[in-house]
Amino acid sequence: MDAVIKCIECSSEYPISYTGITCSCGGLLQVEFREYPEVSWELFRSRPFGVWRYRELIPVPRDAEIVTMREGGTPLIRFSRIKEVLGVRESYVKFEGANPTGSFKDRGMTVGVTMAKYLGAKAVACASTGNTSSSMAAYASRAGLKPYVFLPKGKVAKGKLMQAVLHGATLIMVNGSFDDALSAVMQASRSFGVYVLNSLNPWRIEGQKTLAYEIADEVGVPDWVVLPVGNGGNISALWKGFKELKKVGLVDELPRLAGIQASGAAPLAHAFKEGLSKPRFVEHPETVATAIRIGRPVNWPRALRAARESRGVITSVTDEEILEAQRMLGRLEGVGVEPASAASLAGLRKLLDEGIIRPDEKVVIVATGHALKDPDIAVYHQADTVELRGDVNELSEVFWR
Ligand code: AN7
Numbered sequence: 001m002d003a004v005i006k007c008i009e010c011s012s013e014y015p016i017s018y019t020g021i022t023c024s025c026g027g028l029l030q031v032e033f034r035e036y037p038e039v040s041w042e043l044f045r046s047r048p049f050g051v052w053r054y055r056e057l058i059p060v061p062r063d064a065e066i067v068t069m070r071e072g073g074t075p076l077i078r079f080s081r082i083k084e085v086l087g088v089r090e091s092y093v094k095f096e097g098a099n100p101t102g103s104f105k106d107r108g109m110t111v112g113v114t115m116a117k118y119l120g121a122k123a124v125a126c127a128s129t130g131n132t133s134s135s136m137a138a139y140a141s142r143a144g145l146k147p148y149v150f151l152p153k154g155k156v157a158k159g160k161l162m163q164a165v166l167h168g169a170t171l172i173m174v175n176g177s178f179d180d181a182l183s184a185v186m187q188a189s190r191s192f193g194v195y196v197l198n199s200l201n202p203w204r205i206e207g208q209k210t211l212a213y214e215i216a217d218e219v220g221v222p223d224w225v226v227l228p229v230g231n232g233g234n235i236s237a238l239w240k241g242f243k244e245l246k247k248v249g250l251v252d253e254l255p256r257l258a259g260i261q262a263s264g265a266a267p268l269a270h271a272f273k274e275g276l277s278k279p280r281f282v283e284h285p286e287t288v289a290t291a292i293r294i295g296r297p298v299n300w301p302r303a304l305r306a307a308r309e310s311r312g313v314i315t316s317v318t319d320e321e322i323l324e325a326q327r328m329l330g331r332l333e334g335v336g337v338e339p340a341s342a343a344s345l346a347g348l349r350k351l352l353d354e355g356i357i358r359p360d361e362k363v364v365i366v367a368t369g370h371a372l373k374d375p376d377i378a379v380y381h382q383a384d385t386v387e388l389r390g391d392v393n394e395l396s397e398v399f400w401r
Contacts, residue, residue, distance in 0.1 A: 002035045003059035021196050029202040036248045049073035051210045064118040067143045071106035074098040081332040091363040097370030104368045105135035111207030112197045113139040121195035127181035129291045130160030137167035150181040157374035179296040199233025212241025221253045223361035228343040229259035230292035232303030239306035257312035260347030262287035266316035288319040291340035317346040336371030
């Protein structure tokens with residue numbers, strides 16, 4: 001397959017079998033085709049819906065043994081009741097919570113762990129706000145690799161922690177934020193040679209870009225795709241995916257991308273608003289959406305580029321707006337998402353209010369993770385609770401009030 005790994009800063013090239021994670025100059029690496037393969041929707045649609053439907057566009061070596069749990073192929077659900085509230089014409093939610101471990105991370109992990117195994121790694125490691133650790137631990141188990149996860153102590157949602165435990169990861173608790181956990185894992189990688197599967201790993205992006213392929217496959221290219229942004233991996237992957245579809249001739253247009261951060265952890269939204277070429281990092285990020293509680297996003301160069309090149313935007317929403325959006329998805333559509341994922345709906349509402357997204361535009365919002373990931377969040381949502389003391393007939397006022 002005619003592809004290389006290329007530095008996005010200094011353009012140095014490495015072979016596909018390169019075992020490093022970043023360029024020797026410190027820049028981010030990206031997998032690039034030297035010549036694009038010939039593909040068609042017809043070919044793709046002859047296969048099951050999911051990440052590996054697009055095999056020719058994922059340049060893992062032919063002889064690699066693919067580690068998969070049939071990730072991707074998630075439902076694209078058309079809004080019914082939220083549509084009325086927002087006054088939009090055609091909008092959908094891509095429900096990534098339907099992946100095997102409950103988040104979009106599985107798309108990147110099927111490719112990342114496949115390559116880890118192919119490259120001969122025995123152990124894999126990541127820093128994580130939670131979902132990456134759940135996904136990596138599951139896929140590593142399946143591949144027979146030992147998973148090590150670096151977690152910000154006390155800040156990982158219960159469901160995610162439970163998955164890392166269930167799948168046998170060694171938990172390394174870091175006193176600090178995700179950003180501190182990431183520097184720790186990068187140091188550990190240099191000292192002990194474990195293979196790092198954070199989203200600076202170019203293979204993770206190769207899996208996650210299939211989110212773009214699936215959206216285009218089902219509804220064509222929307223005017224906007226709105227998604228939460230933490231470390232900036234997913235928005236970079238989405239943009240790469242759409243651009244590749246255009247290069248191989250499967251679409252004619254590109255969407256505009258709207259990245260949404262939580263206001264207490266919004267270095268990229270700030271850089272975007274102020275027109276800065278580099279973000280000012282946030283030392284003590286804070287938000288109820290722990291998945292995106294990230295102050296120093298490593299993928300910032302490609303995330304900012306994705307927003308700017310697509311004539312899109314990166315903006316922020318408050319925790320209150322996130323929780324309200326989570327409730328709306330849960331109670332108006334039956335779609336249960338974790339707080340970080342609700343940031344995308346909160347962002348769509350804000351961008352509609354500001355007139356940046358128009359009501360007649362076709363919009364897809366990405367719900368990155370499942371509601372069950374973070375059960376403790378229930379305390380923020382009032383439950384209508386009644387205690388049954390005696391006769392059921394006493395409930396008449398409950399049913400008819
Ligand atoms: C549900 O698991 O960073 O902008 O360590 O779990 O690609 O970082 C999770 C991120 C959005 C942000 N929604 O994606 C991790 C981690 C959910 C997430 C994001 C995350 P990126």
